[in-house]
Amino acid sequence: MWLQKLSLLNFKNYAEAELSFSETVNAFAGDNGAGKTNLLDAIHYLCLCKSYFNPIDVQQILQGADFFMLQGVFERAAQTEVIACSLKRSQKKQFKRNKKEYQRLADHIGLFPLVMISPYDISIIIEGSEERRKFVDNSISQTDNHYLDELIAYNKHLQNRNSLLRQIADTGRYDPQLLEIFNERLVASGQRIFEKRKMFMEAFIPVFNKHYHYLTEDAEQVELVYESQLLHDDFAGLLQRNTERDRILERTTTGIHKDELSFTIHGLPMKKFGSQGQQKSFLIALKLAQYTYLQQQKGFKPLLLLDDIFDKLDEKRTRKLMQMVSHDDFGQIFITDTNAERILRIFDDISVPVKLFNVDKGTVTS
Structure with missing residues (x-):
């Protein structure tokens, strides 16, 4: 192409x-x-x-x-x-x-x-976890046309559940069965997104490592790790165990909207301890790995x-x-x-x- x-x-x-x-x-x-x-x-x-x-x-x-x-x-x-x-x-x-x-x-x-590498990409390293999730979601959505629909559905269910939690706090009326319905919808959508993100990261991380090592000639030791609450716990169980906490905070505190990518250099956070050149090399390796992943999935460049x-x-x-x-x-x-x-x-x-x-x-x- x-x-x-x-x-x-x-x-x-x-x-x-x-x-x-x-x-x-x-x-x-x-x-x-x-x-x-x-x-x-x-x-x-x-x-x-x-x-x-x-x-x-x-x-x-x-x-x-x-x-x-x-x-x-x-x-x-x-x-x-x-x-x-x-x-x-x-x-x-x-x-x-x-x-x-x-x-x-x-x-x-x-x-x-398409893959774009820009100075604005530094936000992936220095800003909050939402920027890193967007990077993952952008990569997957270019290879899976149902993924965007799933994300939209999850965010809608999340918004509805958070509205219900605020309503419970405002009125004092708590309907466990209604909350369970919202939980089931959130879990169904969230589990599908988690599985796709997990599969993506399993394929993506080795490619990232290869590109970074080539670009820097192994000058630094870096690590990219996918962190998700769902890697260690059942989503439905997480929601159940955190119900009281969610009611107090009036928002959903567990789920794939909390997923994170951890970037380290020599075991320390890249955000704080990486130089500008090291951060840029890390970003370029991320984007080139995204390119390779898209090419492998699409069958063309x-x-x-x-x-x-x-x-x-x-x-x-x-x-x-x-x-x-x-x-x-x-x-x-x-x-x-x-x-x-x-x-x-x-x-x-x-x-x-x-x-x-x-x-x-x-x-x-x-």
């Missing part, structure tokens, strides 16, 4: 742009704020129905415009596929595949798999988007990374950097051709 053409109209800082890409490496060079990352985000939008950086769709519209339109021409399974997205202010977002509109955006997720990838990586790790992603295991790549000469030098050193685009204030030239 690869992206042949990209068209933008009134998207972020682009009034209009049309680009044709190489099947291998494509690089966008320009000053900070020129719009390089916005081009990556347009590709992300077409593949996963949303911005990588901003969940509010209307804020993607060029200032002063009433709508935006994106179109991508992909080659997938030896067929040409045209994906189009448009949004008018105060109207519903439209997504079309070969001129046919989707009834559910979830049906599009996973058809054009996803798109790889590398935003400002050379920042905070030393020359040795940069070279190793570029050698890795330019290998046959990887497909089409999009890279942004402020230094065009650096891009050309890096790929010249490893004898890999690159198509370079210069970006200046929302204007792109190749």
Whole structure:
């Protein structure tokens, strides 16, 4: 799978742009704020129905415009596929595949798999557990189109149970049978999500270790561990034993919404004890493992988007990374950097051709 053409109209800082890409490496060079990352985000939008950086769709519209339109021409399974997205202010977002509109955006997720590596990914390490769960959920949902539905159902059941707990606290009326009904719904959905997360992590962790060791040449000892209350306890039993605690706190304190990923370096938390370069190497290994997992599950190569990838990586790790992603295991790549000469030098050193685009204030030239 690869992206042949990209068209933008009134998207972020682009009034209009049309680009044709190489099947291998494509690089966008320009000053900070020129719009390089916005081009990556347009590709992300077409593949996963949303911005990588901003969940509010209307804020993607060029200032002063009433709508935006994106179109991508992909080659997938030896067929040409045209994906189009448009949004008018105060109207519903439209997504079309070969001129046919989707009834559910979830049906599009996973058809054009994509992995993006961005400076914003540091939140996976330094922010709360929700960011790490989102990383896991994003990986699984691109390979399992029922997973998103299961997540939506679980969150709905969780919200309902929490509402009931607050209602019990407010009124003093406690109906154990009603709570048990909510428990059963939460357990059924939560157990299915847990099983899928567990299977994913069992496949994912060895691939992550392989990529990290290659990237750093075993310079550090790191560990990635999946932590879930359901690894050690029955979910229904957990809810039952914590009923009084949940009633006091007026929220559900056990379940897969408490799942966590533990990141350590030399046995210590990566968040506190990893340098910026070590944290970035860890993140890159996470995302490359995500790429490998998607490729194994889908049977073809996803798109790889590398935003400002050379920042905070030393020359040795940069070279190793570029050698890795330019290998046959990887497909089409999009890279942004402020230094065009650096891009050309890096790929010249490893004898890999690159198509370079210069970006200046929302204007792109190749």
